[in-house]
Amino acid sequence: GQSLEQPSEVTAVEGAIVQINCTYQTSGFYGLSWYQQHDGGAPTFLSYNALDGLEETGRFSSFLSRSDSYGYLLLQELQMKDSASYFCAVRNTDKLIFGTGTRLQVFP
């Protein structure tokens, strides 16, 4: 079977750093992606890790450890606009398998 686990909700204050974890169990693995989705909106791509290590894109970073079947998304200098749901997704040949998402609420 295939499954991805994420915390259901995370809260933080503006300017803080937050880490959203994702553990996965899949029959095939080609990479771990992260998507952001604001309420009522469509998912938008944030980052992708195919190899172990840290990928940095501005305030967002993503990490992957294939041996631990684990990754995380790190959001720095949080802003109110970062309040959204964040999904990890595993690429399995032609498809993406999505986690159930982590709702991030940023407070002033």
Next chain:
Amino acid sequence: NAGVTQTPKFRILKIGQSMTLQCTQDMNHNYMYWYRQDPGMGLKLIYYSVGAGITDKGEVPNGYNVSRSTTEDFPLRLELAAPSQTSVYFCASSYTRDSYEQYFGPGTRLTVT
């Protein structure tokens, strides 16, 4: 580029009715996908296509059908709508299988009563 467009934005169906959700992309992407997202949940893959004339089932294909006659269009057909199909439907596309980014349309919010 308009990207991925979906119509309609909203629709209410009665049980047993049928409808087609339209999806068009203008990025010349080979791969297209249909997902459904239930409230507070992740996206579940319904069907996908790796090119014109080729489609395959995803995780939750029952109650749906698709076709891919052109690169641009990937309509999703609901036959005999049921309340369990109440959901938000997203269409997405990517250039190749190795493309790690999928581009999503704005979604269709469907209610079946």
